[in-house]
Amino acid sequence: MVAGSPEARLKPETRHGLSSRERSREAAKSLFAQNGYESTSLSEIARLAGTSESQVIHHFGDKAGLLKAIFEDAWEQINRAIRLAITKSPSSLDKLRLAFNIVLTSLEKDAGLDTLLLLHGPARLRRGQHMIALTHGYQEFIGILDGIIKEIADRGELAEQITPQAFRSGIVGLVEGMLRHQFLARTCGFPASYSEADIWTLVSALLSACLRSEHDKPRILSIGTENRSD
DSSP: TTTTOOOOOHHHHHHHHOOOHHHHHHHHHHHHHHHHHOOOHHHHHHHTTOOOOOHHHHHHHHHHHHHHHHHHHHHHHHHHHHHHHHOOOOHHHHHHHHHHHHHHHHHHOOHHHHHHHSSSSSGOOOETTTOOOOOHHHHHHHHHHHHHHHHHHTHHHHTTTTTHHHHHHHHHHHHHHHHHHHHHHHOOOOOOOHHHHHHHHHHHHHHHHHHHOOGGGGGGGGGGTTTOOO
């Protein structure tokens, strides 16, 4: 169980306004975040969702199917928001900033999603001991980032010795790892006493090391600082 997490429950408007499938997905997200994936049973999910276990199995197959559906729904919404936002920006670095801001805002608004993505993210999605395919939504998100970074590389702004995919994975890994440690610090005392401003300082340093163009480098410092609090 995540330390300090409230009792899992669905809001009345969620229980009455969604289909059985949607309620099951939301109930699973709440219970997985509170109790952990392994410790949550399908019967508990069905009870919280106000449906039957057989209906949950009908919709998702098993717990792994539920977890995958949670991620797919989340990434579908995030990717839609990113695509809409970046069409309005002519700057590739602004597009990169917008993409990460939208992901962070989504995590901030949904504590259950925050927990699941940071502790049970795409690379941790398992069935028994066997890894299953990355979710389509996460792969789409990576594809969006790769498209933005290709624009940067095509304009000659990426340092010659840096490959685009290494650049992308470095940024994603840095942000994801630091946010995960920050989450662990909040929930179970993990030693990670830094603010989100510190994360973006390191992101800026990484970009400064990887980008060839000088005039755009300082702009990345605005990532994550517009609508986020420490």
